[in-house]
Every structure is written in structure tokens, then in C-alpha cells.
Amino acid sequence: MVVEVRIPAVFRKHVGGERAIESQGGTIKDVLDKMGATYPQLREELFGDAGDLHRFVNVYLNDEDVRFLEGLDTKVDEGDVVSILPAVAGGTEARKV
């Protein structure tokens, strides 16, 4: 399956400035592995030493967070869009009473 992978601005330096690249595979893991083989610096940014996605990296299949699907084993279809985004979150820390 050929899919589009959307690259966030913060990582575009690793893919020649492209906003999106093509990758292939039957699962999210395949797609990211294939992409990582072509762009090893990007792979280093996304994965921890144990080979797991870093906890601050969110990967979406179309607009669903793959953590709420089948994680890296989530199957992809031809033409799907995979988006990689560093987490956006924050807020006032909870006060201790």
C-alpha cells in the first residue's frame, strides 16, 4: 500500500523540507520502518532506544490516533494519510491541597 505521510515543520529538515512524503507498507510499523530506512535522522527523532515510538510522538491514521486503534500494528489502506505530530498539551499543574 502506498500512503502519504505528513511531516510536521519541526522534522522537515530531515526530509529535505518536504511537507509530505510517500511511504509503503501494510501496517503503520511497515510505513514508519520504510520511511525510517530512507530518512534515518527522522527515525532517530521518533523512536526511543527500545524501538518504541517516543511517548511525545503522536501518529494518526487519517485522523485517528493509532494508539486508540491497534498501535503500530494498525493496518493501512492504499491512499491513507499518516500524520506524525509532536504532542500538543499543557496547562496549569494541579495544586496539591
Add this chain to the structure above:
Amino acid sequence: MKLTIPKSIYEQMIDHCRAGLPNEACGFLAGRAGAVERFIPLENAAASPVYYRPDDKQMIAAMREIDDGDLELSAIFHSHVASAPRPSVTDIREAHYPDSVYLIVSLVDLSNPEPRGWLIRKEDWRDESGEVEEVDLVLS
């Protein structure tokens, strides 16, 4: 560094923050070269007075809108409903966009919301601590 925000967009942002009460509100400001051109409100999926996390679908659509418009993610804004507009430990830990201003609107005084902007830079984007630098906010 400074971030220039059109007054109309500033007012939309403040209205969005007030409308989100009692919870924190959030959204993006998009633009070019330090000048904001577009207001993108996002729903706080965490629905919490002490935490924000944008709705995934809205956030992905917003990132696409920014790319398609040849814009930059100028600022990620959120409100602090009961504290000063300074980055909290949580804000710093969860900041992973070194080129975007983290704009915080304090709603402590509802009649006079206080916005302040910050760059949060880390040696590695995955680090949980970093350097904080204030950005001048200029209304145009």
C-alpha cells in the same frame, strides 16, 4: 523577538478563552514571519481547568490548513483560568514546538485578561525541561 497580533484576532482569542470557562481553552495562531494572520480555535479534549489537549481531528485539520495556506504555526495558545500567564512545569514538559510561541492568557481577572508569550527551547525536543524566553506581544 516579538509576535504581532491583529486586534480582531486577539479579541477572538480572548473570547474563545472566556467561552471555555471553567476549563482551559486552546487553539493556534497561524501567520508568517512573526505576524499572525489566522485564528484557529480548538476544542480542549481534556475538558479540564488545569490541562489542555486539543481535539485530535481539529488539530490535524488545523495543521493541514496551516500547510495549505503556506502559513507557520506562529503560536499555540491556551488559558490559565486561575494562575499567572507563565509556563507551568506541565507547559514546559509538554512543549515540543521550539519555533512556535506558547501564548498563555490568564483569566484571573476576567475583566482584564492578561496574555503573555513564551518561547520554550530544549536541547532535544523530547526533553522535559528547557529554557524559557519571553516574547513581546504587539497588537496591530
